[in-house]
Amino acid sequence: DAGVIQSPRHEVTEMGQEVTLRCKPISGHNSLFWYRQTMMRGLELLIYFNNNVPIDDSGMPEDRFSAKMPNASFSTLKIQPSEPRDSAVYFCASSLRMDIAGGKETQYFGPGTRLLVL
Amino acid sequence: QKEVEQNSGPLSVPEGAIASLNCTYSDRGSQSFFWYRQYSGKSPELIMSIYSNGDKEDGRFTAQLNKASQYVSLLIRDSQPSDSATYLCAVNKGTSNTGKLIFGQGTTLQVKP
Numbered sequence: 224d225a226g227v228i229q230s231p232r233h234e235v236t237e238m239g240q241e242v243t244l245r246c247k248p249i250s251g252h253n254s255l256f257w258y259r260q261t262m263m264r265g266l267e268l269l270i271y272f273n274n275n276v277p278i279d280d281s282g283m284p285e286d287r288f289s290a291k292m293p294n295a296s297f298s299t300l301k302i303q304p305s306e307p308r309d310s311a312v313y314f315c316a317s318s319l320r321m322d323i324a325g326g327k328e329t330q331y332f333g334p335g336t337r338l339l340v341l
Numbered sequence: 342q343k344e345v346e347q348n349s350g351p352l353s354v355p356e357g358a359i360a361s362l363n364c365t366y367s368d369r370g371s372q373s374f375f376w377y378r379q380y381s382g383k384s385p386e387l388i389m390s391i392y393s394n395g396d397k398e399d400g401r402f403t404a405q406l407n408k409a410s411q412y413v414s415l416l417i418r419d420s421q422p423s424d425s426a427t428y429l430c431a432v433n434k435g436t437s438n439t440g441k442l443i444f445g446q447g448t449t450l451q452v453k454p
Contacts (some may be wrong), residue, residue: 265447278441332386
């Protein structure tokens with residue numbers, strides 16, 4: 224079975240350009256997470272969705288970042304305009320939340336998108 | 342104080358030794374705890390989860406949880422060079438168990454042949 228799919232795997236862009244990262248979660252999973260990883264800040268949760276609904280976006284750094292999940296099999300993370308400090312590896316992860324309480328489910332990570340903003 | 346703290350290392354152990362990785366967390370309401378392994382240039386992969394005080398063993402890995410001390414650890418027995426990676430401690434934030442994880446900075450483990 225295919226894991227979490229992310230595209231593109233690498234992105235190099237210039238400051239001010241719009242960047243769109245894409246994620247296809249594991250089929251049947253109902254929770255989706257976007258993370259950012261840098262050497263300085265480690266792995267940070269940006270936003271997560273449950274049943275396509277954004278539940279917590281408190282990690283989104285500023286208004287330049289937006290995320291959508293139009294259906295259960297697709298999500299995007301958009302940065303507009305991009306800045307050099309956005310350079311990082313962006314991971315998408317998905318999980319299957321079995322009950323209301325949640326919290327014990329395994330998150331499966333995609334391969335990540337390495338973003339470099341010049 | 343960081344919400345989840347780990348010693349960044351590197352922790353260097355000889356092949357065959359026991360590697361001990363430690364993690365402390367600040368939210369007393371946390372209920373679920375995870376250890377992820379991340380090889381250089383790769384994505385994190387879950388290796389252990391623990392929810393109750395005490396030890397949980399899986400093969401060469403043992404996770405230990407002490408909620409009173411807000412402390413989680415991972416022991417790797419008979420360490421192999423293939424265990425060389427960064428180990429991330431993750432904690433489910435808050436009592437609502439919403440699935441939101443807070444990760445530590447990770448501890449880099451080097452197992453020398």
